Amino acid sequence: MKQFISFVKKEFYHIFRDWRSLMLLIGIPITQILILGFAVTDEIKNSEIAILDNAQDAASQNLEGRFRASKYFHIVKMLHTPDEIDREFRKGKIKIAVVFPKGLREDLMHGNKAQIEIVADASDPNMATVISGYASAIILDYQQEIISDNLPYFITTKIRMLYNPELKGAYNFVPGLMGLILMLICAMMTAVAIVREKELGTMEVLLVSPIKPYMIVIAKALPYTLLSLINTTIILLLSVYALKVPIAGSVVLLLLESLLFIIASLSLGLMISTIAKTQQAAMMMSIVGLMVPTTMLSGYIYPIENMPLILQWASHIIPAKWYINIVKAVMIKGLGFQSVIKENLILLGFIVLLIWGSVQRFKIRLE
Template sequence: MPLICKKEFLHIWRDKRTLFILFGMPVVQITLFGFALTNEVKNAKIAILDPSKDASSLRITQRFAASQYFDIEQELQSPQQIESAFKEGKIKMALIFPTQFEYNLQHGGQATIQIIADASDPNVATTVTNYANAIIGDEQQALLGSKLPYNINSSMRMLYNPQLKGAYNFVPGVMAMILLLVSTMMTSISVVREKENGTMEILLASPLRPILIIIAKAIPYLLLSMVNIGTILLLSVFALDLPIAGSLGLLLATSMLFTITALSLGLLISTLTASQQIAMLISLVGMFLPTLMLSGFMFPIENMPIPLQVMSNIIPAKWYFIIVKSIMIKGLGIAAIWKEMLILTGMTVGLIALTARKFKIRLE
């Protein structure tokens, strides 16, 4: 028995993959879940429109600037800038003071601050508005403590999703997750299946170049994925009552681009692996957690440490999630999402080029 235990220890020690699973995976998972699994929102970017610029409004602005929950991204000069700031995705909330804010307090006994939040993510919108109301409440308590009978009110406005429906956030996230996982898994076994079935020789004997074989492998899955996209959109509109505010054609085009990216990733996995089981495991486990944790679907990326924020940039679902929310929820056009489309295009070209390079034209 001691010899068998010693033998097993030696096998584990020599198998680097087993060592990684035993010691590496717990570290990776506790780091991801520990930093990402939180409902708290920190460093939410906000804009402030303060035409009065008096002592009272500046004091409240300083309270927001000193809070760990907010970063003042912009100081707006006119109400017309509010909508453009939200459309550009630069801010989560806008704080709007009336003209003569302090005068209204001193002579009328009360003044109102308007809070506008981006409710395309209803959970974040609810959280940041609660934080804002708490900060305004602190200023109200300070006034009462100094025996000043002034009352500061706040009026709320939820942009893009006034009813705070959860579908406005989870439908774009589910679309990104389903398309990435299904497309990657389907194509991850396509090339390796030919190796296992012994039919790779026929493909290699054909006059087609590797890049054409790869494209031919992806086309059927692309067509099937477009059926999935249509099904998801029909269910979203008619079952979940989620309207498509922007261009349907643009949404379909960007969905096709993202699907091609996912298919390219699956083909690369299929080219690098030796069995269908390994390819399926890599595509499922390797894609599910990063997509769930780092795409911005479940947890705000800006809450995470800088290394995880940087890592999220290589997750294709992050960029597609932004695109779908911009088109479906905010009704924006290509001018607002061209950067995300360019990133997905670059990822696709890079993955296809790497797959063609790693495609073995000789069987080992």
């Protein structure tokens, strides 16, 4: 045990003495989150809006006034026919269009029910989500007021997303980023750290000592596990406070699931370290073999549902995909453990397979 502790201590020395890499490891997720966060909050003001007022009554006038007064919107055009909506979007003049139905006031007074349509350009999904959210808020505000002085009127907003009906976006970014960052730190850093000992020649001395090979590996993995958990926490804090993406489900469950994925990534890194002979090779294998497929196939950037069938199958062997699913379920949808059992089992399967493979390949001797 003392052997093990001194080994872990040594690993921490390595990490803390290479403070540039450490800064990079912690800096990457923070900058990623902040870039996204600022991009979203910056452009949200004065979004160009067009209104198609089919009602032309008191209610629609009132709502139009509210949009005009809002600092988030800037009415660039009043439309007259539904065809114009599409035209304006194509010209790129507007980011959002609001359609008041015929007889809005009538519906509100007599049917107690009215439907207002919000059309958003979802080619930038993050923006579309946020803007339509603001638009809905203005309408709901109006609804609150008329509820208070009259009967329970009810307006429903129907949001129609153009160009990206799946709406992969802001809420997707956080789970995707978590998957990517954890993969980067755990797999790549573990692989590089183990291969560095081979390159330095220190592995030779360690092998000739009574230290058990599994101890070498666990001691290497431990600091990176801790670092990854810290990173997960940073990402979560930033996404809640900077990106305003709330954690709907249990935080504890989310952290435990992250730990599971961290272990899966570590075993991937371990596998790489048994193959690579130089640090550069380990780095390249991690980037080409892990980062690229993870970015492309995990659903982080491109929706898996829209991919060719063969790539959809390929995406099944990307551990990050399953983790991203878990994070979406727990963090965004607020679901419990029961709903992610399948994903958990798959990740567990990856871990068992990878560790078994690495143990088979781990050399107790030199080549």
